[in-house]
Structures are given as C-alpha cells and as structure tokens.
Amino acid sequence: MIAPAPLKQNQPSQIRVRVLRQDGPGQDPYWQLFDIDYEREMNVISVLQKIAAKATTVDGKKVSPVAWDCGCLEEVCGSCTMVINGRVRQSCSALVDRLLQDNPDEIVLQPMTKFPVVRDLLIDRQRLFNSLKRVKAWVPVDSYYNLGPGERLPRVDQERAYPLSQCMSCGCCLEACPQFNKIELTQEAGETQEQFEARKQAAYDTAFIGAHAISQAMLFNQHPTGKALAGERLDALMGPGGVATCGNAQNCVAVCPKEIPLTTSIARAGRATTVAAIKNWFEGSGEKKEQRVGE
Amino acid sequence: MTSVTATPCTSFFTRHEFAIRRLHSLTGIVPLGAYMVVHLTTNASLLNGTATFQRAVYAIHSLGALLPIVEWGLIFAPLLFHAIIGVWIARTGRSNTSHYTYANNRRYKWQRITGLIAFVYLMMHVWHLHGWVHFSHWVELGERYGFAQFRPYNAASTMAAAMASWFWKAFYLIGMWACVYHFANGLWTAGITWGAWISAAAQQRASKVCTAIGLVLLVVGTSAWWGAISTDPVAAKLIEDQMYEANLKAGVVPPSVEKRTQPDPVLGEAAPAVAGEAEASVAPASE
Ligand code: HEM
Numbered sequence: 001m002i003a004p005a006p007l008k009q010n011q012p013s014q015i016r017v018r019v020l021r022q023d024g025p026g027q028d029p030y031w032q033l034f035d036i037d038y039e040r041e042m043n044v045i046s047v048l049q050k051i052a053a054k055a056t057t058v059d060g061k062k063v064s065p066v067a068w069d070c071g072c073l074e075e076v077c078g079s080c081t082m083v084i085n086g087r088v089r090q091s092c093s094a095l096v097d098r099l100l101q102d103n104p105d106e107i108v109l110q111p112m113t114k115f116p117v118v119r120d121l122l123i124d125r126q127r128l129f130n131s132l133k134r135v136k137a138w139v140p141v142d143s144y145y146n147l148g149p150g151e152r153l154p155r156v157d158q159e160r161a162y163p164l165s166q167c168m169s170c171g172c173c174l175e176a177c178p179q180f181n182k183i184e185l186t187q188e189a190g191e192t193q194e195q196f197e198a199r200k201q202a203a204y205d206t207a208f209i210g211a212h213a214i215s216q217a218m219l220f221n222q223h224p225t226g227k228a229l230a231g232e233r234l235d236a237l238m239g240p241g242g243v244a245t246c247g248n249a250q251n252c253v254a255v256c257p258k259e260i261p262l263t264t265s266i267a268r269a270g271r272a273t274t275v276a277a278i279k280n281w282f283e284g285s286g287e288k289k290e291q292r293v294g295e
Numbered sequence: 296m297t298s299v300t301a302t303p304c305t306s307f308f309t310r311h312e313f314a315i316r317r318l319h320s321l322t323g324i325v326p327l328g329a330y331m332v333v334h335l336t337t338n339a340s341l342l343n344g345t346a347t348f349q350r351a352v353y354a355i356h357s358l359g360a361l362l363p364i365v366e367w368g369l370i371f372a373p374l375l376f377h378a379i380i381g382v383w384i385a386r387t388g389r390s391n392t393s394h395y396t397y398a399n400n401r402r403y404k405w406q407r408i409t410g411l412i413a414f415v416y417l418m419m420h421v422w423h424l425h426g427w428v429h430f431s432h433w434v435e436l437g438e439r440y441g442f443a444q445f446r447p448y449n450a451a452s453t454m455a456a457a458m459a460s461w462f463w464k465a466f467y468l469i470g471m472w473a474c475v476y477h478f479a480n481g482l483w484t485a486g487i488t489w490g491a492w493i494s495a496a497a498q499q500r501a502s503k504v505c506t507a508i509g510l511v512l513l514v515v516g517t518s519a520w521w522g523a524i525s526t527d528p529v530a531a532k533l534i535e536d537q538m539y540e541a542n543l544k545a546g547v548v549p550p551s552v553e554k555r556t557q558p559d560p561v562l563g564e565a566a567p568a569v570a571g572e573a574e575a576s577v578a579p580a581s582e
C-alpha cells in the first residue's frame with residue numbers, strides 16, 4: 001500500500017461538481033451542480049458514487065442519480081471514459097486531489113462528445129466497435145481442428161506488437177481527433193428497425209474509422225495468423241473514411257491513456273496502403289472490376 | 296448481409312475518397328510545392344538586378360505557344376484541384392485546440408487556416424498579375440480594374456508598379472508567408488500520409504528538416520517580396536527596354552505587343568503593324 005499523502009492545511013470540506021446531464025438519447029442536455037463532502041484519495045468514480053447516494057443538487061432539489069459506466073476500476077476496460085475538466089480520460093484513474101490542483105473551484109464532468117448519449121455520462125460506443133469490425137481486428141481461427149503450435153514471434157515483432165495490443169477501446173483517441181466527428185442518427189417515422197439499423201451501419205461504414213482501428217489493423221497485419229487477412233484490412237483502410245481521412249493532428253497519440261504509438265501505426269498504414277495501391281494499380285485492378293460485376 | 300444490401304448509392308467522392316485524398320497530397324508537393332520553390336527563387340533573383348530577373352522571365356517565356364498548356368496542365372489545374380478539395384477537407388474537420396493545446400494540434404489548425412489564406416491569396420494573386428487567361432477582352436477588362444498587370448517583357452517594372460499600394464504589399468507578404476508555412480508543414484504531414492517517416496523519432500527528425508526548409512523558403516520568399524516592392528519601375532523599365540531591343544535584334548525574343556507595356560518605345564505605338572515588319576527584319580538575323 002502507498003501511504004496516503006500528508007494532510008494539507010487548507011483542504012476543502014466540500015467539492016463542487018458540475019455535471020452535464022441528459023435524460024435520454026436526442027434530448028437536450030442541461031447542467032446540474034452538486035456539492036459533496038471532501039475525502040482524501042478520491043477518484044471521479046467515488047465522486048459519482050457520492051452524487052448517486054445524495055441525488056440532491058446544490059439548491060436542495062431531489063434529482064434522479066447521475067448515470068455512468070465503469071468496470072475494472074484500474075484503467076484497463078475503458079468503459080468509464082468521459083470528459084473531465086474539458087479533457088477526455090478515464091474517471092477511475094482521474095484523482096480528485098490532482099484535479100483540484102488544476103481547478104480548485106469545481107470538477108466538470110461531461111459525456112464524450114463524439115458518441116450518442118444514452119443517458120447522462122453514458123454513451124453508445126457502437127461506432128468504435130464497428131470500426132474494429134471494418135478492419136477485421138481479430139485472428140481468423142475457427143478452432144475446428146488443431147492447427148498445432150503457433151509460429152514463434154521474433155523479439156522485435158513482440159516488442160512492436162505488445163504496445164498496440166494494450167488498446168482497451170476506450171475511445172479517447174476518437175474524442176480528441178478533429179477528423180472524427182459525431183454521428184447521431186434517429187429512427188424516422190415509418191422507418192422499420194431494420195431499415196434504421198441499415199442506415200446507421202452505412203453511415204458508420206463510410207465515416208472516419210479512427211486511430212484505434214488503424215492501429216489494430218497494423219497489429220493484426222503483423223501477426224503470423226492474422227496476416228491471412230492483411231489484404232482485406234488494407235482494403236478497408238483504403239476505403240471511404242480510411243487512413244487517408246486522418247489529418248495528422250496527432251491528438252490521438254497525445255491523449256491515449258495506454259501511450260500506444262498511434263501515429264506510428266498511422267504512418268505505417270500510410271506506407272502499406274501506398275504499396276498496396278501501386279500493386280492494385282498494376283496487378284489487381286482488372287480482378288477488382290470482375291468482382292464488382294459479379295456482386 | 297445488411298451492410299452490403301444497405302449501402303446506398305454513395306457519392307463519387309465517398310467511393311474514391313482514398314485516391315482523391317492521395318492525389319490532393321501529391322499535388323501539394325508536385326507540382327505545386329515544387330513550382331512555388333522555383334517561383335519564389337526566380338522572383339528573389341530580382342534582388343540581383345532587373346536584368347537577372349528579366350533573363351529568367353525570358354527563359355520561362357521561351358516556351359512560347361507551349362506556355363499556356365504548361366501553365367494550365369502543370370499549375371492551374373492541379374492548383375484548382377488541390378484548392379477545392381482542400382477547402383472541402385478543411386470544412387470537414389472540427390478543430391479543438393482550446394481543449395487540446397498540443398503543438399501538433401495547432402499545426403493541424405494552421406495547416407487549414409493557411410490553406411484558406413492561400414486560397415484567397417492565390418485566386419487574387421494570379422488574377423492580379425497573370426490574369427488567369429489571356430483572352431484579349433478579359434485582359435482589357437481586368438486591366439481597367441488593376442488586374443492582369445504583369446507584362447513578361449517588362450517583368451520587373453510591371454510587377455513593381457502593381458505592388459505600389461499598401462494593400463497589395465501587405466496582401467503579398469501575408470499570402471506568401473501563409474503559402475510557405477502551408478508547404479513546409481504540409482511536407483511533414485505528407486511524409487506521414489505516404490509513410491516516409493514512421494517512428495516517433497523519425498517524425499521528429501523530419502519535422503526539424505521541414506522546419507529548416509520552411510525557414511529557408513521564408514527568407515527566399517521575403518527576398519522576393521522585398522525585391523518586388525523596392526524596385527523602381529521607371530529605372531527598371533529603361534533596362535528592360537534596352538534588353539528587349541537587343542534581344543529582338545539578336546532574334547532571342549519574338550516581337551510582342553501583349554507581353555510589353557504599351558505604348559512601346561521600342562516598336563512604337565502602332566505596334567501591331569510594325570510587328571510584321573520587325574519579324575521580317577529579325578528573320579535574316581536568325582539564319
Ligand atoms: C489554394 C488553396 C489551398 C488550400 C485550400 C489548401 C488546403 C489544404 C488542406 C486542407 C490540407 C490538409 C489536407 C489533409 O490533412 O488531408 C493541405 C495539405 C497540403 N497542401 Fe494545401 N492548400 C492550398 C494550396 C496549397 C499550395 C499552393 C501548396 C504548395 C505550395 C500546398 C501544399 C500542400 C501540401 C504539401 C499538403 C500536405 C498533404 C498531406 O498532408 O498529405 N497547398 N492543403
């Protein structure tokens with residue numbers, strides 16, 4: 001155990017928390033203020049627990065508890081990600097004492113701005129996972145029969161792959177990216193559930209794929225078994241909203257809590273797609289056309 | 296699968312997004328970036344004197360009838376493509392430098408701002424000096440409002456005269472600086488786009504090299520600007536007229552009305568009529 005930090009003289013007795021709330025998808029957001037008792041060594045999750053227990057705003061109004069999400073409480077699942085004091089991060093690893101040093105007046109909590117809000121601080125990350133499907137971010141093994149032991153990975157490859165494998169799909173890289181814009185569709189009157197889902201799918205499939213998926217594509221393209229799908233992954237990266245949509249602002253790499261070298265993955269994807277495009281130009285273009293006719 | 300059946304008739308841009316964006320990146324470097332480097336260097340040669348600059352312009356214009364094809368094929372068409380797609384790209388990004396104050400994020404924002412400045416600057420600049428197209432009615436109309444001012448066989452004097460007002464001086468300085476930043480920073484991002492520099496360390500090294508290139512271009516461009524605003528049009532015109540007379544005699548340049556400031560002291564005011572004679576008198580010299 002790490003010993004708690006020594007008590008400072010001027011510790012506040014209460015903390016003011018400003019929360020951006022929203023009652024449901026597509027509804028108007030509104031701010032609410034809460035005062036909670038200060039304790040040492042709190043994180044934002046414990047702040048949210050206190051708010052839920054109290055469920056009373058600063059002017060004494062009883063309100064429904066603020067909704068939020070969390071899982072691991074140790075910054076490996078990504079589900080507690082939100083915008084804290086204007087910056088996207090995990091609430092489980094956002095320490096209150098540290099936040100108060102930056103801004104002693106209040107802590108500001110907002111849902112991520114690039115995903116549809118479900119309720120309060122809960123958001124819908126479907127598009128993030130859809131991007132992983134677009135690049136087939138998995139190893140194709142169906143386990144019907146034993147393939148024997150896997151290929152041994154040279155050390156350099158292990159060292160290149162390990163950092164990329166730490167991605168927890170939190171979405172920080174997407175929240176901070178100026179090229180990744182929010183898509184929020186609502187079901188129209190007279191539209192069936194299937195039609196709506198299909199429309200959403202099409203929108204998610206052509207919009208910017210995001211740094212996390214580009215990086216995962218590079219991870220699985222160097223995996224001995226994952227390589228089998230390398231061409232399909234590059235096709236996805238060369239499709240609409242692929243790697244070319246990145247504008248090189250490099251915010252993704254700056255905010256990634258796992259310090260994944262995202263911009264290295266982006267440049268590597270840039271090179272791989274350059275090579276693939278030249279190859280397609282000289283070899284594969286005829287094949288592609290035939291395929292299109294067949295579709 | 297729903298994703299296949301549901302794919303609506305997507306726009307041409309969506310279907311070819313990769314190719315269009317890569318072509319956008321490529322045109323930024325060649326021909327546009329390369330052209331700008333040569334262009335600013337040529338213009339900076341004015342600091343060495345009117346004659347040096349005039350010789351450079353003669354060399355460019357020795358392309359003769361090919362010049363409009365080169366201009367449109369290698370400069371204007373790529374420029375308009377890059378400019379229009381660039382404005383579209385800039386419109387689709389949502390800058391967030393107030394929350395994420397990283398240097399690279401600011402560079403991203405400034406790449407877009409300088410792109411938009413370059414757009415206004417280049418549309419005006421080409422109209423102001425070159426005129427975009429050389430149909431006589433269009434040029435006459437432009438001239439009346441102070442555009443299409445450049446005359447290649449009076450290169451330094453017409454350029455300097457066109458820069459007389461404070462408005463144009465400031466306009467050129469800001470526009471040229473914006474273009475230089477845009478190209479130097481664009482060179483760095485293009486290296487990531489195409490996968491030339493990959494690791495963080497390589498990207499940092501490349502960033503330093505691109506900064507150095509930018510600083511050199513800044514000096515060259517500012518020299519070009521200084522040359523253009525500090526040249527005395529009257530003195531320059533005397534030198535140009537002497538050079539023209541000599542070169543005309545030597546058969547190095549063809550007689551021209553539209554490439555010369557009118558009235559023309561060398562060919563005289565009734566230039567078109569004389570031009571035929573002059574051509575005849577030049578012919579033996581070239582034998
Ligand atoms: C005329 C108006 C112009 C506009 C509106 C414009 C706009 C843009 C924009 C928005 C980008 C970012 C593209 C991206 O991140 O995907 C860009 C990149 C670039 N531009 Fe321009 N630009 C203009 C003119 C020029 C000129 C004259 C040059 C050359 C001197 C140039 C060279 C570049 C380069 C090298 C890049 C980098 C490409 C990359 O990152 O892959 N641009 N431009």
Ligand code: HEM
Binds near residue numbers: 520521
């Ligand atoms: C101090 C800065 C500059 C000066 C004094 C200057 C001067 C000139 C002159 C005299 C012309 C007329 C050439 C002709 O009609 O034959 C011209 C044309 C042109 N300039 Fe500039 N320029 C400057 C900066 C720039 C910059 C930064 C760009 C960006 C790429 C640029 C792009 C062009 C283009 C595209 C044309 C028309 C193409 C052509 O005439 O062949 N200029 N400039």
Ligand code: SF4
Binds near residue numbers: 171260262
């Ligand atoms: S790459 Fe980093 S920021 Fe992006 S989802 Fe993965 S862990 Fe989160």
Ligand code: SF4
Binds near residue numbers: 179210211262
């Ligand atoms: S480098 Fe690309 S993916 Fe990363 S934040 Fe910038 S634009 Fe987005």
Ligand code: FES
Binds near residue numbers: 069072077090093
């Ligand atoms: S709860 Fe899993 S990352 Fe915060």
